[in-house]
Amino acid sequence: MSNKKGPYLHTEARVSRMVFDMILAAVVLGVFSAVTYGPRPLLVMAISLITALACETVCCIIGRRPLRMVLDGTAAVTGLTVGLLMSPMVDTWVPMVGTAFAIVVAKAPFGGTGRNVFNPAAAGVALLTYCFPQQMFTYPSIQSQHALPMELILDKSEVVTEVSLAAQLKTGAIPSIDRLDILLGNYTGAIGTTAFLILLTLTCYLMVRRTVSPWIVIPYFATLALITWLFPLSSMNPVNSFLLQLGSGYVLFAGVFLINDPVTAPRFWLGRLVYGVLSAALILLMQRVGRFEAGTCFAILLINAFAPIIDRWSWHGWYRLTHLRQKREEVLE
Amino acid sequence: MRKKGNMRREFWRTTHLLVENAVTNNIVLIQALGLCPIIAISTTLQNGVVMAACTAAVMIPLSLVMALLGNVMPKWLRPAVYAILASLLLVGCSFILERYISTELYAGLHHFIPLIAVNLLYARTVGFSSIMHPVATVMDSVGSTVGFGLVICAVSAIREVLAYGTLWSIPVGTDFTLPGVTAPFTAFILLAFLAATLQWTRQRISAFFRRKGEDEE
Numbered sequence: 416m417s418n419k420k421g422p423y424l425h426t427e428a429r430v431s432r433m434v435f436d437m438i439l440a441a442v443v444l445g446v447f448s449a450v451t452y453g454p455r456p457l458l459v460m461a462i463s464l465i466t467a468l469a470c471e472t473v474c475c476i477i478g479r480r481p482l483r484m485v486l487d488g489t490a491a492v493t494g495l496t497v498g499l500l501m502s503p504m505v506d507t508w509v510p511m512v513g514t515a516f517a518i519v520v521a522k523a524p525f526g527g528t529g530r531n532v533f534n535p536a537a538a539g540v541a542l543l544t545y546c547f548p549q550q551m552f553t554y555p556s557i558q559s560q561h562a563l564p565m566e567l568i569l570d571k572s573e574v575v576t577e578v579s580l581a582a583q584l585k586t587g588a589i590p591s592i593d594r595l596d597i598l599l600g601n602y603t604g605a606i607g608t609t610a611f612l613i614l615l616t617l618t619c620y621l622m623v624r625r626t627v628s629p630w631i632v633i634p635y636f637a638t639l640a641l642i643t644w645l646f647p648l649s650s651m652n653p654v655n656s657f658l659l660q661l662g663s664g665y666v667l668f669a670g671v672f673l674i675n676d677p678v679t680a681p682r683f684w685l686g687r688l689v690y691g692v693l694s695a696a697l698i699l700l701m702q703r704v705g706r707f708e709a710g711t712c713f714a715i716l717l718i719n720a721f722a723p724i725i726d727r728w729s730w731h732g733w734y735r736l737t738h739l740r741q742k743r744e745e746v747l748e
Numbered sequence: 749m750r751k752k753g754n755m756r757r758e759f760w761r762t763t764h765l766l767v768e769n770a771v772t773n774n775i776v777l778i779q780a781l782g783l784c785p786i787i788a789i790s791t792t793l794q795n796g797v798v799m800a801a802c803t804a805a806v807m808i809p810l811s812l813v814m815a816l817l818g819n820v821m822p823k824w825l826r827p828a829v830y831a832i833l834a835s836l837l838l839v840g841c842s843f844i845l846e847r848y849i850s851t852e853l854y855a856g857l858h859h860f861i862p863l864i865a866v867n868l869l870y871a872r873t874v875g876f877s878s879i880m881h882p883v884a885t886v887m888d889s890v891g892s893t894v895g896f897g898l899v900i901c902a903v904s905a906i907r908e909v910l911a912y913g914t915l916w917s918i919p920v921g922t923d924f925t926l927p928g929v930t931a932p933f934t935a936f937i938l939l940a941f942l943a944a945t946l947q948w949t950r951q952r953i954s955a956f957f958r959r960k961g962e963d964e965e
Binding site for chain 2: 524542545546
């Protein structure tokens with residue numbers, strides 16, 4: 416196996432560049448959401464970010480780690496990711512609970528940045544999904560042109576809500592939405608998950624910058640395409656089915672932010688490939704038969720637990736394959 | 749004179765057994781025994797206390813009996829006798845709980861009380877009691893019970909406050925409740941944090957005594 420271990424053991428410059436890219440991507444998504452719903456999504460993200468930094472500071476003090484580790488930015492990425500997965504009209508204590516759980520329970524006890532077994536943001540959002548599905552899955556309507564009020568706790572009766580694509584698919588209904596509308600992100604959902612084309616562009620940008628690995632992302636999307644082609648949603652055109660599946664829930668978002676976390680993903684290229692395929696399959700399974708309309712985070716946590724095994728086995732398998740071939744050639748000679 | 753020294757040594761040895769199982773080598777947090785009831789039903793403090801009481805009621809008499817009879821019996825018979833005695837005691841426990849204490853509590857717990865029989869006691873009582881002195885055995889099982897009771901009460905109190913905002917069904921005045929805390933995963937997380945705290949405290953204490961010892965020398 417290569418000597419590169421985690422992102423924390425690469426050069427400092429590399430970590431900070433990855434973090435910078437992720438924060439940039441998060442801000443782009445937040446701004447897109449703010450264009451639709453008014454500045455409230457940015458408020459949610461900011462609260463989440465501040466909570467993450469505060470919790471990380473406390474954990475650094477308790478763990479007697481140097482305080483400059485807070486500024487390495489990974490906590491900020493976690494906070495922003497949790498913020499991006501909130502509904503724009505969520506009460507502001509919800510992202511605070513999620514982020515605090517992510518940092519204090521899923522990240523710090525394992526040893527902080529670079530040592531966590533599970534993706535902290537996915538853990539935080541999974542807790543929120545389990546505890547407050549009402550808060551998480553009530554989305555404001557995209558048709559109403561008014562900006563959401565900036566109060567910390569919204570009066571839910573004032574906001575026109577809309578059933579999200581994922582919830583419609585969950586009930587077995589076929590959403591009446593145009594292909595173009597999906598591509599333009601013209602549907603309701605969590606803050607960071609509806610900007611379809613922007614998310615795809617960001618994926619390409621991050622791949623070019625080597626922040627996300629093509630060995631994970633390409634198998635992920637390929638598997639999604641294959642599964643939706645083989646098992647389309649209730650006799651739908653495969654292309655529509657694929658787009659709908661990507662647009663609903665956190666499926667597309669997970670492909671950019673959650674499964675690419677360099678700490679929890681495998682390191683070896685073959686392991687990454689297997690990881691991408693498996694996570695696509697699990698995420699679709701959770702999405703279609705799970706209890707919640709967006710079970711992506713549970714799938715991510717499950718696949719995270721298997722990542723080290725996938726890594727090891729794939730490496731051993733690859734080594735054996737190449738090694739045996741070499742040996743055979745030697746014998747033949 | 750020599751006999752007195754022996755007595756004293758025995759006393760400290762048994763006390764050590766008690767403290768060891770209850771606190772420093774806690775049966776749940778360090779030895780990881782008896783996790784199932786804690787994870788499954790420690791959602792209210794009442795459940796926790798009832799479970800701890802049932803454990804005590806089964807474990808202490810049982811270990812005494814095994815200590816007295818263990819040497820007489822052949823090895824292969826011990827588990828069978830143990831299982832039968834434990835089941836008998838548990839039947840009595842469940843009967844008292846259902847008839848005289850609370851039918852509702854029993855309805856919530858009746859799946860888990862029989863689990864006590866095959867749980868943390870099994871390895872300990874059969875393996876330990878049959879070869880030890882009765883007093884040591886009783887001290888050991890009291891220590892184990894106290895250790896188990898402390899942990900289950902702590903976990904269930906925390907979970908009750910977080911999940912329902914009450915303690916022993918009395919409101920404690922917190923508005924914020926996390927309904928998901930009744931799910932098993934939170935018990936795992938709480939146990940992990942408690943275990944970490946205990947390990948940390950243990951290290952502190954032993955470091956303290958080591959430092960003191962070095963100072964004395």
